[in-house]
Amino acid sequence: MKIGIITGANSGLGYASTQKLLKEGYYIYMACRSEEKTLEAIKSFDPQLRDQVEYVHCDLSSFDSIRECATYVLNKEKQLNVLMLNAGLMATPPSETKEGYEMQIGVNVLGHALLADLLVPLIKTTPDARVISLSSVASNSGRPLQKQMLKLTKEYRPWQSYSNSKLGDVYYAKALAQYFREQDIDALSIAAHPGGTASQLQINTRKMGGVGISGPFWVYVMKFFGMTIHQGALSQLMGVLSSEVKNGDYIGPKGSGSAFKGNPKVIENYSVSQSELDDFRTLLKTELGLQHF
Numbered sequence: 001m002k003i004g005i006i007t008g009a010n011s012g013l014g015y016a017s018t019q020k021l022l023k024e025g026y027y028i029y030m031a032c033r034s035e036e037k038t039l040e041a042i043k044s045f046d047p048q049l050r051d052q053v054e055y056v057h058c059d060l061s062s063f064d065s066i067r068e069c070a071t072y073v074l075n076k077e078k079q080l081n082v083l084m085l086n087a088g089l090m091a092t093p094p095s096e097t098k099e100g101y102e103m104q105i106g107v108n109v110l111g112h113a114l115l116a117d118l119l120v121p122l123i124k125t126t127p128d129a130r131v132i133s134l135s136s137v138a139s140n141s142g143r144p145l146q147k148q149m150l151k152l153t154k155e156y157r158p159w160q161s162y163s164n165s166k167l168g169d170v171y172y173a174k175a176l177a178q179y180f181r182e183q184d185i186d187a188l189s190i191a192a193h194p195g196g197t198a199s200q201l202q203i204n205t206r207k208m209g210g211v212g213i214s215g216p217f218w219v220y221v222m223k224f225f226g227m228t229i230h231q232g233a234l235s236q237l238m239g240v241l242s243s244e245v246k247n248g249d250y251i252g253p254k255g256s257g258s259a260f261k262g263n264p265k266v267i268e269n270y271s272v273s274q275s276e277l278d279d280f281r282t283l284l285k286t287e288l289g290l291q292h293f
């Protein structure tokens with residue numbers, strides 16, 4: 001049986017991905033921060049699928065929690081076919097992770113990078129393993145991460161930080177792909193963006209407040225024009241299930257880095273300069289003490 005871990009699996013795109021992979025016969029660890037919400041999500045699955053799924057606590061805003069999650073899976077499994085780095089927060093009010101990083105950068109990029117790093121030993125022993133990183137069209141207005149952008153500052157702008165974090169997710173996927181290549185690891189690191197999908201993401205942004213009228217605006221845009229979670233999840237699922245995708249690919253609706261909806265395809269002509277990737281790798285490696293990056 002193939003084994004997967006999906007972060008933020010209790011809601012939205014992570015939930016839809018979990019459901020699909022259970023149907024495909026995977027055993028899925030739902031790595032989530034709320035036990036209550038995750039058990040509710042598990043209850044909603046077809047009863048025949050429920051013994052293929054398990055909750056594991058993972059709060060990506062705490063390195064201790066991430067380490068505990070990884071240790072739990074490392075102690076139980078000898079393979080890891082899929083690691084879907086899906087959880088995310090968007091345009092949060094000024095806030096910090098337990099280790100003092102700006103919340104969006106900390107959860108969307110750094111927490112995931114640490115989790116993946118701890119799990120690489122399992123990925124190494126699994127032929128054709130897949131690591132999927134969730135980006136967004138917002139990455140188009142993102143700036144490459146630099147050390148001073150990792151922490152909360154007085155100049156903090158919620159939407160800009162979200163865009164920066166989602167560009168960071170593409171860079172992360174590309175850099176991990178390079179690491180897999182260098183180390184001759186039989187695994188694919190892939191970035192995917194869903195397009196526009198009505199989920200809790202926009203609702204949580206509005207609930208948290210701090211972005212004025214743009215909070216409710218995006219709830220209504222997605223409600224009326226966005227995709228369902230099952231349509232939106234097709235890009236990240238293509239990263240897992242397709243035999244056509246290659247290490248370092250970036251997948252999005254219509255094969256575009258800016259499409260709002262449509263069937264997923266590999267995005268052509270998306271490139272990151274080698275010097276930017278090198279800087280990104282050095283930054284994350286040093287900041288987090290990564291061993292496999």
Ligand SMILES: NC(=O)c1ccc[n+]([C@@H]2O[C@H](COP(=O)([O-])OP(=O)(O)OC[C@H]3O[C@@H](n4cnc5c(N)ncnc54)[C@H](OP(=O)(O)O)[C@@H]3O)[C@@H](O)[C@H]2O)c1
Nearest residue numbers: 008011012013059060061087088134136196197199200201
């Ligand atoms: N929806 C879109 O249109 C869209 C577009 C582009 C990219 N994306 C990306 O897609 C991914 C999934 O988003 P979604 O739309 O499915 O949103 P969602 O329904 O809000 O799901 C987000 C998930 O992330 C979890 N999460 C948030 N903070 C966490 C933390 N500190 N530790 C662990 N889990 C945490 C949430 O947990 P709780 O339920 O406990 O809050 C939830 O399970 C995100 O990375 C997002 O940036 C979405």
